[in-house]
Amino acid sequence: MRVDVLTIFPDYFAPLELSLIGKARTTGLLDVGVHDLRQWTHDVHRTVDDTPYGGGPGMVMRPEPWGAAFDELVPPDRPPLTGPESVPLDDRAPVLIVPTPAGQRFDQAMAHAFAGERRLIFACGRYEGIDQRVLEEAATRMRVREVSLGDYVLFGGEVAVLVMLEAVVRLLPGVIGNAESLTEESHANGLLEAPLYTKPAVWRGREVPEVLRSGDHGRIARWRRAQSLLRTAAQRPDMLASTAPETLDKHDVAT
Numbered sequence: 001m002r003v004d005v006l007t008i009f010p011d012y013f014a015p016l017e018l019s020l021i022g023k024a025r026t027t028g029l030l031d032v033g034v035h036d037l038r039q040w041t042h043d044v045h046r047t048v049d050d051t052p053y054g055g056g057p058g059m060v061m062r063p064e065p066w067g068a069a070f071d072e073l074v075p076p077d078r079p080p081l082t083g084p085e086s087v088p089l090d091d092r093a094p095v096l097i098v099p100t101p102a103g104q105r106f107d108q109a110m111a112h113a114f115a116g117e118r119r120l121i122f123a124c125g126r127y128e129g130i131d132q133r134v135l136e137e138a139a140t141r142m143r144v145r146e147v148s149l150g151d152y153v154l155f156g157g158e159v160a161v162l163v164m165l166e167a168v169v170r171l172l173p174g175v176i177g178n179a180e181s182l183t184e185e186s187h188a189n190g191l192l193e194a195p196l197y198t199k200p201a202v203w204r205g206r207e208v209p210e211v212l213r214s215g216d217h218g219r220i221a222r223w224r225r226a227q228s229l230l231r232t233a234a235q236r237p238d239m240l241a242s243t244a245p246e247t248l249d250k251h252d253v254a255t
């Protein structure tokens with residue numbers, strides 16, 4: 001997978017050298033380019049923002065640097081359309097992901113969808129946001145996705161990109177040694193994962209549930225499923241709304 005990140009704060013992405021993402025890059029599973037948007041400005045102050053039309057607080061990111069950056073990163077195979085019409089794009093066009101509080105909610109399903117792409121481009125907005133024409137023009141040659149991490153506001157898109165990148169890259173084949181981890185974790189099956197335990201068997205007077213030390217794998221699987229349902233009902237009842245109702249056997253819940 002090829003990933004390009006456009007930002008005015010490239011140093012935010014130093015963590016991409018670390019951990020599994022760093023390993024994915026060195027093993028060739030992932031190729032990442034982080035680009036300072038200011039390299040596509042030409043004035044002495046490297047200006048990327050200006051005052052909003054129609055008034056209002058703060059500043060808006062100018063379209064010109066973004067347009068020049070996309071021209072270089074995604075050379076149009078024909079002159080970009082200048083009108084408001086958008087062009088249906090085939091699935092070979094890169095996906096442009098724009099973090100914004102005004103976007104579609106990012107979730108594990110979206111992470112899986114992005115992990116199936118050959119190329120992702122992330123546009124990190126700052127200030128009050130990016131001139132809307134940037135997204136409109138980008139849609140003539142990319143599949144544009146405005147994505148929110150949740151109902152809160154950050155200073156800009158960089159932290160959101162780090163979160164989404166980690167969620168996507170860990171799903172790439174070969175990045176996580178034990179792929180089975182991906183099938184047991186929260187949100188992998190529409191539920192929250194069951195509680196986890198490790199040694200010692202007793203810690204500060206608290207015992208690991210006997211079922212987990214029973215060696216009875218069928219019983220353990222039933223217990224974990226029951227605990228997963230109970231935990232989801234307690235923490236995220238909204239997730240249960242989209243899961244087929246399931247009866248809980250009191251024996252399965254017993255620890």
Ligand SMILES: Nc1ccc2ncsc2c1
Binds near residue numbers: 101127128149155160
């Ligand atoms: N550009 C920008 C600004 C704030 C923000 N908060 C969450 S995503 C995002 C993106």
